[in-house]
């Protein structure tokens with residue numbers, strides 16, 4: 001008999017579980033299905049570089065069909081779960097639905113940008129979590145430079161050339177550093193905008209940025225970014241966002257058309273529909289074997305799961321943890337069907353690197369800390385070893401090499417993937433551009 005194994009989510013956690021199961025389960029013993037809403041896995045650590053154009057966006061994703069050998073990939077979302085009948089419902093892109101039977105279910109739907117009830121946040125801010133976010137932001141920054149260069153209205157220029165990031169964790173800081181670097185280089189092509197100058201602001205609620213790294217390294221990162229003219233406001237919160245300003249807790253109102261929200265993540269909301277036990281933050285409750293509390297044959301991991309951290313508390317939502325939880329979930333699932341022995345999640349990893357752009361980074365491995373170029377080099381080498389598939393590694397190296405002698409590409413290609421209608425109206429409306437703001 002072949003066991004039916006269904007995996008929901010094909011990111012770091014889900015795709016690694018699938019690859020591990022392909023490796024440890026004999027072909028005839030299991031039918032593997034992986035459901036994901038897109039047919040690729042996104043390598044998020046490279047997202048800031050995709051936004052800044054040093055990496056081609058398609059080179060920071062890996063097609064799941066390239067890395068999965070015998071797992072059946074289904075495009076769609078798992079949006080129903082009946083634990084009694086051991087079935088899940090999948091809704092495809094065109095709305096068609098399908099029911100899959102399972103003997104074992106692995107839940108790895110990841111997370112989304114955390115939202116808070118701040119007036120105007122959902123209407124006027126963008127997150128930094130997906131490839132679409134990165135592509136949008138790059139095009140948006142170019143468009144602000146174009147408009148700022150052509151307008152004579154100084155107040156409008158202020159708004160266009162001010163970029164506000166909320167949240168000083170590693171993803172926010174890396175995105176800000178890379179985009180500011182990109183915009184500073186691009187400015188040489190926009191003389192009027194350059195005369196006016198740009199303003200980049202980081203707003204962080206805690207007294208210090210980068211809680212993931214050692215305080216000395218966080219201070220180094222702050223000094224480095226302030227040295228580039230970035231205004232870092234700590235112990236400050238966002239109060240309100242409007243179409244062309246933000247209000248912060250110091251009482252200041254900052255005129256801006258760009259607000260990037262990078263203040264943490266929340267478990268994927270689809271989990272609420274899946275009849276699994278969730279903790280107070282909405283994460284799936286699991287034990288140290290990644291087994292879901294009270295449900296036999298159901299496993300969960302990655303950002304979506306409340307996995308006990310061997311260092312105490314819960315594992316942070318990082319790819320490092322997700323890819324190390326995956327072999328444990330796979331081994332325990334295999335053990336449950338009589339292959340191999342169960343294992344506990346005991347990874348005590350204590351490494352973190354944060355890219356600051358301009359060939360600089362900060363990082364730590366255990367008690368050792370690194371900063372500047374050596375940290376940047378170590379981080380890049382590590383990520384090269386981690387991005388799945390040789391073709392993607394080679395493409396990333398080619399992008400970096402090509403970006404050394406050439407200046408930044410300033411094409412604003414926001415219309416890609418949004419074809420115009422075949423109608424004379426679209427030209428009257430000014431093409432297919434999305435308005436700034």
Ligand SMILES: Cc1cc2nc3c(=O)[nH]c(=O)nc-3n(C[C@H](O)[C@H](O)[C@H](O)COP(=O)(O)OP(=O)(O)OC[C@H]3O[C@@H](n4cnc5c(N)ncnc54)[C@H](O)[C@@H]3O)c2cc1C
Nearest residue numbers: 009011012013044045077078109110302303317318319320
């Ligand atoms: C900008 C940025 C930079 C980062 N840099 C680092 C870093 O340097 N180092 C590090 O360790 N971590 C980093 N992270 C964190 C890391 O990306 C996450 O911790 C990691 O992606 C979690 O893996 P996951 O498999 O749980 O979720 P994901 O990788 O998000 O994968 C989940 C997948 O499931 C899909 N999905 C969601 N719901 C469903 C459903 N109902 N049915 C089917 N599919 C579904 C999602 O669309 C997605 O494809 C970064 C994150 C960001 C945003």
